[in-house]
Amino acid sequence: MALASGEVSRARTTVASLRLAFLQFMADPQWLVPSMIAPVIFGLVSFELFRGAGPYFLTYAILGAGMMSMWGQTLYGSGWATGQDREFGTLEPTIQSPSAYLYVVLGRIVWNVVVGLLGGLIVYLVVVIAAGGPPALPDPVAFVLLFLFVMVTLSSVGVLLAAAYVYTRYAGFIQNIGEFAFYVGTGCMFPVVLLPFWTNPIALLFPPTWALDALRYVSIPGYTGFGWGWQVDLLGAVLTTAAYAGIAGGIFHRVERHVLEVGNLSEY
Amino acid sequence: MSDDPAIEVHDLVRVFESRKGFLFSEVQRTEALKGVNLSVGTGSIFGLLGPNGAGKTTLVKILSTLLLPTSGMARVLGRDVTKETDWLRPRIGLVLGGERGVYTRINARENLRYFADLYGIPVHERERRITEVLERVDLTSAADRRVEEYSRGMKQKLHIARGILHRPAILFLDEPTIGLDPKSARETRKLVRSLIQDGVTILLTTHYMFEAEELCPELAVLSKGTIVAHDTIPGLRSRVGGDRTIEAEAYGFEDREVEALRVLPGVSKVASEEYGPRTRLTLRMRTNATPIDAVRTALRDHPELTVRERRTSVEDVYLDLVEEEAS
Numbered sequence: 001m002a003l004a005s006g007e008v009s010r011a012r013t014t015v016a017s018l019r020l021a022f023l024q025f026m027a028d029p030q031w032l033v034p035s036m037i038a039p040v041i042f043g044l045v046s047f048e049l050f051r052g053a054g055p056y057f058l059t060y061a062i063l064g065a066g067m068m069s070m071w072g073q074t075l076y077g078s079g080w081a082t083g084q085d086r087e088f089g090t091l092e093p094t095i096q097s098p099s100a101y102l103y104v105v106l107g108r109i110v111w112n113v114v115v116g117l118l119g120g121l122i123v124y125l126v127v128v129i130a131a132g133g134p135p136a137l138p139d140p141v142a143f144v145l146l147f148l149f150v151m152v153t154l155s156s157v158g159v160l161l162a163a164a165y166v167y168t169r170y171a172g173f174i175q176n177i178g179e180f181a182f183y184v185g186t187g188c189m190f191p192v193v194l195l196p197f198w199t200n201p202i203a204l205l206f207p208p209t210w211a212l213d214a215l216r217y218v219s220i221p222g223y224t225g226f227g228w229g230w231q232v233d234l235l236g237a238v239l240t241t242a243a244y245a246g247i248a249g250g251i252f253h254r255v256e257r258h259v260l261e262v263g264n265l266s267e268y
Numbered sequence: 269m270s271d272d273p274a275i276e277v278h279d280l281v282r283v284f285e286s287r288k289g290f291l292f293s294e295v296q297r298t299e300a301l302k303g304v305n306l307s308v309g310t311g312s313i314f315g316l317l318g319p320n321g322a323g324k325t326t327l328v329k330i331l332s333t334l335l336l337p338t339s340g341m342a343r344v345l346g347r348d349v350t351k352e353t354d355w356l357r358p359r360i361g362l363v364l365g366g367e368r369g370v371y372t373r374i375n376a377r378e379n380l381r382y383f384a385d386l387y388g389i390p391v392h393e394r395e396r397r398i399t400e401v402l403e404r405v406d407l408t409s410a411a412d413r414r415v416e417e418y419s420r421g422m423k424q425k426l427h428i429a430r431g432i433l434h435r436p437a438i439l440f441l442d443e444p445t446i447g448l449d450p451k452s453a454r455e456t457r458k459l460v461r462s463l464i465q466d467g468v469t470i471l472l473t474t475h476y477m478f479e480a481e482e483l484c485p486e487l488a489v490l491s492k493g494t495i496v497a498h499d500t501i502p503g504l505r506s507r508v509g510g511d512r513t514i515e516a517e518a519y520g521f522e523d524r525e526v527e528a529l530r531v532l533p534g535v536s537k538v539a540s541e542e543y544g545p546r547t548r549l550t551l552r553m554r555t556n557a558t559p560i561d562a563v564r565t566a567l568r569d570h571p572e573l574t575v576r577e578r579r580t581s582v583e584d585v586y587l588d589l590v591e592e593e594a595s
Contacts, residue, residue, distance in 0.1 A: 008388035016385030020371065020378075027373040027414070089368025093430065096334050097386040098357040104386075260336045263284060263329070 013099040017107025021081065025115070039069035039119040043126030056220045058135035062127050063216065066147075067188035069119035071154055071208070077112035078105050079161030079175060086169055092265045095166075095256065102252040105162040109155045116151055142218040146234075150215055153207035153237055156244035157182075163248060167255045169267045187212045193225060200226075207244055210237035272346065274438055274469040275308035275331060280340035282326050282493075300326040302493040303340065308486075313460065313470040315484030317477070317586055323493040324473040325364075328440045331471070332362040345437055358387060361436030361468075363427045365444055372416040376407055376426050379415060380433055387434035401429040405459060421452030428459060438469045445479060457483060477583035487582070489589045497589050505580045508588040510536050512553035513580045514563050518570035520547050528566050533557035537588075552580060552588075 025031050046065030050057040082105065085091040095101055128134050137143050164171035185199060186192070186209045192200060203209040210233050216223045217230035225233065259265050282301040287293040300323045308314040318324045329335035331344055333353045342349045347356050371379050380398045389397055402408045405425040410418065415426065424444060431439055441460065445453035460483060463470060474480055480487055481501060488498040497504055505511050521540070526549065529538050534555035541548045551563065560577045567573050 008386065012385055012388065016382055020374075020382045023374045023378055024371065088371060089364075089366070090371060092334055092364065093362065093369055093383070094386065096332060096357060096360070096362055097383065098354065098388060099386040257336075260334065263282075263326075263335045265334060 008097075008099045010100065010103045013103035014107040014110065016099075017104040018110050019107075021108045021111035025111070035115050035119055036122065039065070039122035040126050042068045043123040044130060046123070047127050047130045056135070058127060058131050059137065059219050062124055062135060063212075063219070064188070064190070065123040065127065066120040067150070067212070068183070069123055070116035070151065071183060071188050077115070078108045078155075078158045079165045079171065081105075081108045082162045082165035083169070083172060086165070086265075086267065089266065091166070095259070095265060100252070101166065101256060102159075102249065105159055105252075108162075109158055112158070113151045113155060116154075117148075120147065137219055138221055139218050143215070146211065146215040146218055149237065150208060150211045153211040153241050156207050156241045156248070159248035160244060160251070163251050163255045166252075166259060169264065182206070185209075187216075191216060191223075191225060204236070205240070207237050207240040210234070210240060272310055273307045273343075274310040274345060275306060275314075275471065276341075276343040277304050277306040277327075277331075278341045280304040280306075280327070280330065280342055281338045282323070282330060282335070283338045300493055301330075301337070301340075304490070304493070304495055306488060306495060306498065308469065308471060310469050311464070311467055312486065313464055313472055313484045315480040315487040316471060316473040316490055317475065317480055317487055317582075318473070318490035319475060319590060322490045324490055325442055327490070328362075328364075328442045328471065328473060332360050332440050333357055334362070358434060359437045361431035361434070361439040363431040363439070363441045363444055365424055365427050365442060365446065367420065367423060370415050370423060370426055370430070373414060375412050375414055376402065376418075376429070377411045379426065380429060383430050384433055389434055397433060401433050404432070404462075405429045406455065419452075421448050421455075424448060424452065424456060425459075428456070432463065432468075435466075436468065438471070439463065441470060441472045443473055443475070445474070445476065453479075477581060477586050481582040489586055491590050496592070497585075501582060501585075504582070504585045504589075506554070508537070508552060508580070508585045510534070510552045510554040511580055512556070512577060513584055514551040514553060514560055514575065514577050516549045516551070516563055516567055516573060516575045517543070517546050518567065518573045519545055521549060521567070521570075525567055525569075529563065532562060532566065539588075550584075552584075 042065040046061040046068070050061040050064065053060065082091070085094060094104060161171065161175065164174055184190070184195070185203045186206050187203065188208070192203045192209055192213065195203070213225040214230045214233035214237060217225055217233060280301050281299070281303055284298045284300055286296050286298070288296055304327060316324050316327065326335065330337050330342055331349060333349050333356055336350055344356055345359060349356060371382070377398060380401065381394065384394045384398060402411045405428055407422060407425050407429065410422060415423065418426070428444065444460065445456050448456060457479060460470065460472065472483060486500050487504060489496050497507060499507060502511070526538055526540065529535060529549065529551060534553050534557035535551050536554045537552040539550045541550070560575060564573070564575050567575070
């Protein structure tokens with residue numbers, strides 16, 4: 001596709017941002033704690049927590065701890081990186097460049113997904129070693145594919161958080177109050193159906209709720225979840241993720257315009 | 269130099285609103301720019317002077333598409349800065365300077381690589397351009413060191429390197445030497461001068477008068493959101509009363525002595541200032557009609573009198589204009 005004057009390839013912006021995220025990760029050893037060490041702890045805690053809870057406790061342990069180590073990285077990593085852009089004073093030159101900021105965020109999301117998956121893999125290995133063998137998965141291929149799809153759904157919420165960080169320096173507030181509620185409410189640790197009924201409609205507004213329910217359907221025989229089957233869950237996840245992606249695409253342009261009107265890009 | 273203006277600004281107003289208080293918050297309005305009019309020619313260094321809070325950075329941010337004006341019109345390279353940002357952004361270089369604005373945990377080369385990609389510099393040219401700008405700002409030997417190890421002057425050079433990496437047609441330099449040691453500041457000014465040879469139009473904001481005098485053939489003085497003067501340096505000098513300045517110091521002067529100085533031929537202005545027990549009279553001289561000895565004669569009753577003559581500096585011009593505006 002020929003580029004219009006001043007237009008920069010979206011793929012190039014995404015790759016540049018992904019590369020920068022990688023370089024910054026490697027430059028700061030403190031990232032090893034949430035990304036590599038925490039999954040080991042989560043895996044062991046989850047294993048002990050679910051031990052003896054039915055024949056599929058290993059799968060529960062892996063899903064619970066895996067989500068615990070992945071969700072924060074994937075969901076909040078990109079938003080937080082935008083907050084850091086504010087703090088470093090790099091948000092202004094980045095917005096001033098011809099690249100669309102949405103693709104800068106996308107690059108960071110890809111990186112966060114990679115790190116999140118690495119955390120998930122560490123959890124899997126820890127639980128398998130602790131249990132002395134792998135869990136019995138009825139459909140390993142569907143499990144892996146849905147696992148990846150959960151990351152996509154988490155990312156779709158992450159983009160909106162990144163937009164919030166561009167919008168205002170106070171976006172950290174949303175993250176802080178929503179962190180635990182989101183984790184429990186979307187079923188990262190326990191199935192959502194175990195929560196009070198009134199929380200369910202709210203939970204279903206978030207794409208990961210659908211995807212996680214589908215994931216449990218395909219990995220735990222006898223799991224009933226919302227009772228409408230994994231196909232409906234998958235459809236719900238696809239539709240809500242598409243809606244979030246659409247909102248994110250539209251909202252970024254407006255948020256960029258808004259911050260130019262307000263003039264708060266250099267605030268942190 | 270082309271005749272088409274690189275920057276055109278008409279009646280530009282920018283109001284910032286901020287909230288004070290939590291439950292019963294009040295909106296506070298600050299008018300940072302109050303109807304600015306400005307035209308800057310292509311291919312030169314234009315200086316924008318003004319005290320802190322005058323609105324210099326606000327104007328630069330509007331012109332570089334980082335801020336929208338509340339009202340008025342601003343065009344850069346003939347394009348509307350509020351509507352044609354996609355066309356303008358690759359052609360604008362912006363150096364806001366300071367300790368922030370760069371990724372400090374990675375090295376300078378990686379910082380530049382990232383921005384080269386964001387600016388869409390062709391991949392086959394990217395490394396050559398990075399090497400070129402690093403050499404130009406004299407950062408080659410430190411290019412692979414983390415930016416957090418850099419001095420402020422080195423960070424400033426990196427800011428400039430990023431600003432020129434994509435070869436912009438217009439470069440906005442917002443106080444590029446602020447906080448730098450004299451050697452780094454001199455190197456930065458040398459670099460800025462060299463950029464003009466590439467045909468880049470530069471708008472430089474500063475509150476260092478000597479810097480403006482050294483670099484900018486044309487200047488505007490911004491005070492409290494308004495352009496109070498816009499001229500060449502000789503034009504500004506004549507505007508505040510002349511090219512020559514005579515300063516006379518003693519332990520107090522009588523009113524009749526000051527009046528006697530005012531009526532001397534060529535004297536356009538006499539200002540008085542207290543310096544502890546001493547008083548300094550500053551005379552702006554429009555012509556050479558009155559020699560320094562005539563001033564000595566007029567003030568001969570003061571045995572401790574000191575009189576000296578110097579060229580009216582841009583600082584004199586600036587202070588006169590800003591004081592005039594304040595009064």
